[in-house]
Amino acid sequence: MDKKIGFIGCGNMGKAILGGLIASGQVQPGSIWVYTPSPDKVEALRQEFGVNAAQSAQEVAQIADIVFGAVKPNMMLKVLGEVNSSLNKETVVISIAAGITLDSLATALGHDRKIIRAMPNTPALVNAGMTSITPNALVSPEDIADAVNIFRSFGQAEVVSEAMIHPVVGVSGSSPAYVFMFIEAMADAAVLGGMPRKQAYQFAAQAVMGSAKMVLETGMHPGELKDMVCSPGGTTIEAVKVLEEKGFRSAVMEAMAKCMAKSEQLGKS
Numbered sequence: 699m700d701k702k703i704g705f706i707g708c709g710n711m712g713k714a715i716l717g718g719l720i721a722s723g724q725v726q727p728g729s730i731w732v733y734t735p736s737p738d739k740v741e742a743l744r745q746e747f748g749v750n751a752a753q754s755a756q757e758v759a760q761i762a763d764i765v766f767g768a769v770k771p772n773m774m775l776k777v778l779g780e781v782n783s784s785l786n787k788e789t790v791v792i793s794i795a796a797g798i799t800l801d802s803l804a805t806a807l808g809h810d811r812k813i814i815r816a817m818p819n820t821p822a823l824v825n826a827g828m829t830s831i832t833p834n835a836l837v838s839p840e841d842i843a844d845a846v847n848i849f850r851s852f853g854q855a856e857v858v859s860e861a862m863i864h865p866v867v868g869v870s871g872s873s874p875a876y877v878f879m880f881i882e883a884m885a886d887a888a889v890l891g892g893m894p895r896k897q898a899y900q901f902a903a904q905a906v907m908g909s910a911k912m913v914l915e916t917g918m919h920p921g922e923l924k925d926m927v928c929s930p931g932g933t934t935i936e937a938v939k940v941l942e943e944k945g946f947r948s949a950v951m952e953a954m955a956k957c958m959a960k961s962e963q964l965g966k967s
């Protein structure tokens with residue numbers, strides 16, 4: 699891609715995008731500028747990825763064609779407001795902050811700005827991200843295609859309406875955390891059964907990845923795939939019965955309802 703990319707803020711999520719983007723070969727490290735307030739963190743990113751270290755957020759805004767705002771939600775509007783006058787007219791600003799609406803971004807940046815609200819997730823770092831993309835009306839089809847290409851270079855990406863953002867936060871933005879908890883719990887149980895811990899993580903994680911691949915690649919209903927594992931009178935149905943008794947599905951749904959409500963609340967505060 700023949701575009702200069704900038705990162706204002708580059709912590710857990712910014713680094714996952716940066717790492718995924720560079721690993722894909724879609725953008726050369728020399729075409730990427732990064733700024734965070736800690737000079738040693740910028741230097742560490744420069745050394746790890748070969749990207750350019752910017753001295754200020756304004757410098758990133760001046761140089762880049764596509765600027766990622768990857769700071770915490772509570773500072774996104776302030777940080778973008780401060781670089782606004784340094785942006786070019788055609789620059790596309792991509793905010794990845796949970797709860798920050800396109801409307802509030804336009805209020806901070808001006809209603810003539812090309813703005814995209816995106817919701818990625820940390821598996822971007824291993825080429826398996828899932829990202830939603832919501833452009834405002836000023837973003838051209840070419841700009842949208844660039845953004846989709848960027849996010850697809852390290853996983854899957856779909857353009858969705860802004861109304862879908864809360865389910866997206868629940869089902870993909872935040873969900874790696876619950877999946878890691880599930881893997882940890884399964885590994886603990888395997889350790890209880892006598893398996894060495896390292897091997898337990900390998901078996902648990904590979905089983906989760908393989909199951910996810912089956913859903914994505916067979917197109918079969920998850921319930922049907924579950925039934926294929928449950929031999930009559932076998933081991934799996936014993937586990938399924940306990941999960942049902944303990945309210946496994948309900949726990950997941952209630953947890954995600956809280957997550958989605960928080961996403962909604964962030965958008966109002």
Ligand SMILES: NC(=O)C1=CN([C@@H]2O[C@H](COP(=O)(O)OP(=O)(O)OC[C@H]3O[C@@H](n4cnc5c(N)ncnc54)[C@H](OP(=O)(O)O)[C@@H]3O)[C@@H](O)[C@H]2O)C=CC1
Binds near residue numbers: 706734770795
């Ligand atoms: N973590 C996740 O899984 C996901 C996060 N998000 C969103 O990504 C955003 C970032 O989250 P996350 O990466 O987890 O947070 P981190 O705390 O890991 O990263 C925040 C980054 O912002 C930088 N920063 C702080 N203050 C400023 C400033 N004034 N100007 C420029 N940069 C600044 C920090 O730099 P320094 O370290 O030098 O202070 C750091 O690089 C959030 O808005 C979140 O909603 C979206 C999807 C998933």
Ligand SMILES: O=C(O)[C@@H]1CCC=N1
Binds near residue numbers: 796867871872
């Ligand atoms: O926890 C958060 O607020 C961010 C947004 C989605 C994932 N992490």
